[in-house]
Amino acid sequence: MSLTFALAPTDLSALESDALIIGVxxxxxxxxxxxxxxxxxxxxxxxxxxxxxxxxxxxxxxxRLPGVEDSDAGILVLIGLGAPGEDDTExxxxxRYAAGSAVRQLSDLEEVTFDLPVTTARELEAVAxxxxxxxxxxxxxxxxxxxxxxxxxxxxLIATELESDSAEEALERGLILGEATNGARTLVNxxxxxxxxxxxxxxxxxxxxxxxxxxxxxxxxxQLLEGGFGGIAGVGQGSVRKPALVVLxxxxxxxxxxxxxxxxxxxxDTGGNSLKPAASMTTMKCDMAGAASVLHSVLAIAELGLPxxxxxYLCLAENMPGGYALRPEDVLTMxxxxxxxxxxTDAEGRLVMADGIALASESQPDVIVDIATLTGAAMAALxxxxxxxxxxxxxxxxxxxxxxxxxxxxxxxxxxxxxxxSMNTPVADIANMGERYGSxxxxxxxxxxFVGKNDQGERIPWAxxxxxxxxxxxxxxxxxxxKEGTGFGTATLVNFVASYAE
Ligand code: BES
Ligand code: ZN
Ligand code: ZN
Numbered sequence: 001m002s003l004t005f006a007l008a009p010t011d012l013s014a015l016e017s018d019a020l021i022i023g024v025x026x027x028x029x030x031x032x033x034x035x036x037x038x039x040x041x042x043x044x045x046x047x048x049x050x051x052x053x054x055x056x057x058x059x060x061x062x063x064r065l066p067g068v069e070d071s072d073a074g075i076l077v078l079i080g081l082g083a084p085g086e087d088d089t090e091x092x093x094x095x096r097y098a099a100g101s102a103v104r105q106l107s108d109l110e111e112v113t114f115d116l117p118v119t120t121a122r123e124l125e126a127v128a129x130x131x132x133x134x135x136x137x138x139x140x141x142x143x144x145x146x147x148x149x150x151x152x153x154x155x156x157l158i159a160t161e162l163e164s165d166s167a168e169e170a171l172e173r174g175l176i177l178g179e180a181t182n183g184a185r186t187l188v189n190x191x192x193x194x195x196x197x198x199x200x201x202x203x204x205x206x207x208x209x210x211x212x213x214x215x216x217x218x219x220x221x222x223q224l225l226e227g228g229f230g231g232i233a234g235v236g237q238g239s240v241r242k243p244a245l246v247v248l249x250x251x252x253x254x255x256x257x258x259x260x261x262x263x264x265x266x267x268x269d270t271g272g273n274s275l276k277p278a279a280s281m282t283t284m285k286c287d288m289a290g291a292a293s294v295l296h297s298v299l300a301i302a303e304l305g306l307p308x309x310x311x312x313y314l315c316l317a318e319n320m321p322g323g324y325a326l327r328p329e330d331v332l333t334m335x336x337x338x339x340x341x342x343x344x345t346d347a348e349g350r351l352v353m354a355d356g357i358a359l360a361s362e363s364q365p366d367v368i369v370d371i372a373t374l375t376g377a378a379m380a381a382l383x384x385x386x387x388x389x390x391x392x393x394x395x396x397x398x399x400x401x402x403x404x405x406x407x408x409x410x411x412x413x414x415x416x417x418x419x420x421x422s423m424n425t426p427v428a429d430i431a432n433m434g435e436r437y438g439s440x441x442x443x444x445x446x447x448x449x450f451v452g453k454n455d456q457g458e459r460i461p462w463a464x465x466x467x468x469x470x471x472x473x474x475x476x477x478x479x480x481x482x483k484e485g486t487g488f489g490t491a492t493l494v495n496f497v498a499s500y501a502e
Contacts, residue, residue: 002179003135005128005171007164008113008157010037012071017157018109019064020073021102023081023116024050026057034081035117037159042068046076057081059097060478062105073113077102081116088122089404095123096130096407100480103134103153113157124162125170125177126407129491131156132178133480138189173304177406177494180300181487184292188472188485192268192285196241197316200267200288204246204295204314211302213252219245229359230332231340231351236317238272238325243317245356248298248310255309257367257500260360261298261493264349264372265291265316272345273321274328280376286485287349289471290371291316297493308500313360315352319345331428335359336450339428347432349374350443354450361452361460367395368451369496371465371489377440378466381413387470387488388413390444391463398499399463399492406491410465413441420445440466465489 012020023034031050033043046065049055055063061080068076079102085091095116106112114131118124137152160167187195187203195203201218208214221242224233229245236243266287270276276284291314298312326332330342332351336358340351349372360368378388387403389396389410396412403410419442422434430449434442444464451462470488477483 003132003153003175004155005175006155006157007162007167007171008159010159010161012037012115012159015071015073015113015157017073017111017113017155019075019077019106019112020067020071021077021079021112021114021116023098024055024057024078025081025084027083031055031057036115038068038070038115042070060101062102077106088120092122092126093407096126097479098130099127100130100134103131103156104477104480104482107137107150107152109153111155111157112153113159115159118158118160118162121162121166121170124158124160124167125174127158128171128174129178130480132175133181136182136185136482138482138484140189141191176300176303177491180296180494181490183296183299184289184487184490185482185485187292187295188286188289188487192318195288196267196318197236197244197265198241200265200291200314200316201244201246204248207295207299208248211299214248214250214298214302217247228333228335228337229355230334231355232315232317234326234330234332234342235266235272235319235348235351238322239318239320241267241318245316246314248295248312248314250298250302250310252305252307252309254307256307258309258311258363258365259497259500260311260313260363260365260368261294262313262353262356262360262368262370263291263294263315264288264353264374265314266349266352267316267318269319269346269348270321272319272325272348274345275321276346283472283474286472287373288316289373289467289485290489293371293487293489293493296487297490297497300490300494301497304494306498306501308497310497311360311363311365313356315356317348317352319348334450336452338430338449341425341428341431343431343433347443350432350446353447357447357450358452361450364454365460366500368460368462369395369399369465369493370447371467371493373468373471374443374466375440375468377438379469381440382411382469384469384473385409386411388440388466389463390415390441390466391448392461395461395463399465399496402495402499403492405495408470408488408492413444415441415444415448
């Protein structure tokens with residue numbers, strides 16, 4: 001069920017929700033209340049409590065107090081905003097995080113009111129986006145303990161003086177971005193016993209049914225073989241769950257630009273015959289997170305009605321070992337006719353993505369962005385909360401800006417040409433492995449080989465997002481980020497496409 005948002009008057013007296021939530025800034029001289037609409041007396045009284053209660057205003061700190069006279073809300077909640085932001089981005093980030101953290105931590109309540117320092121549409125969108133992200137609950141497949149699941153916050157009121165037209169639009173955008181991200185999270189969390197290429201394709205087909213401007217075409221295993229998709233067919237051949245490729249087309253009226261989005265959809269990555277050790281294999285249901293982000297970003301783009309044509313490619317396969325599976329030293333012929341020697345069957349992501357990127361190139365889009373949980377090396381380099389970004393500098397800048405507006409962090413890695421020769425092999429055009437050091441960049445260079453040329457004979461502008469680190473959270477939830485699938489990248493892709501609407 002989706003959250004309901006409403007704007008609330010800044011006169012708090014008529015409020016009857018379960019909680020009134022106000023912000024607290026941290027600072028060197030102690031915590032201070034963020035601007036709010038409490039009466040002066042009440043605000044003073046609460047301020048005096050901060051030190052005694054050890055309220056620091058740090059992110060994720062949430063303190064429940066009895067309700068105050070100023071409103072009928074049952075309790076007063078203090079949520080940390082961290083240090084006061086120095087610019088628009090920092091302020092939006094803090095509001096998104098605090099709103100999400102509060103909604104997540106108040107899952108025993110139904111209706112809450114935020115009285116946070118929201119003075120612009122961007123800030124309001126950040127609160128709505130964060131609250132939606134924080135309301136995510138994983139239903140899972142529990143049978144016996146299902147009754148104990150709390151429904152969580154259902155209604156969010158936001159007190160603001162913003163005028164209503166732009167405010168309603170900001171609420172709507174925040175909600176759509178949040179629900180798209182939550183949709184990707186849900187897909188990532190589905191166990192591989194239940195989500196495999198065929199069921200993923202079914203989900204995608206069903207989800208686009210209600211959207212008149214979006215169509216879905218599914219290539220099944222036979223059609224992949226016929227169409228020369230050696231990468232996707234090859235990676236998927238070892239599984240009884242056969243691979244698939246889903247092409248989503250969003251074609252709004254009046255579009256001036258065409259963006260192609262390609263997502264890695266390995267519904268489970270055992271490593272194949274180059275089998276992963278047991279400890280590295282758990283979490284590998286997340287290896288379709290890129291495809292989940294592409295699917296849900298395309299849906300959100302259509303819901304927002306952005307005037308940009310978008311084609312999404314979901315490269316779906318299950319990477320299994322066994323008698324039919326790829327062997328190291330097999331050679332595949334890819335969609336663009338190039339041959340690849342498979343030296344390690346665990347480097348399967350680049351094989352399915354190469355076919356997706358080659359097919360995307362055939363329709364001559366203005367730009368191609370691919371998103372994949374591609375390498376452990378990207379995690380080693382940048383940790384668990386930052387994705388690696390590679391590709392053409394103009395596109396990278398656009399992705400960085402889109403990510404910043406979404407609260408998703410990217411950092412560029414260079415594609416040094418000296419690494420290309422490490423993928424040379426006597427038996428094929430290229431191998432799927434190269435130099436061990438810098439292997440996130442080796443994977444990026446591999447993908448770049450499959451980006452086609454445009455009418456002018458130039459390589460189509462392209463960027464590659466390696467989300468292996470931030471796609472999945474094995475640790476405790478924080479802010480608006482739950483355990484397991486994070487949906488990382490979905491909102492970035494929506495904002496990225498929106499940048500072509502201007
Ligand atoms: N799916 C993995 C990458 C991954 C690792 C994603 C951890 C999320 C968390 C990918 O298919 C893989 O196994 N990559 C190998 C490539 C190597 C064999 C060249 C890797 O990174 O070790
Ligand atoms: Zn792998
Ligand atoms: Zn993989």
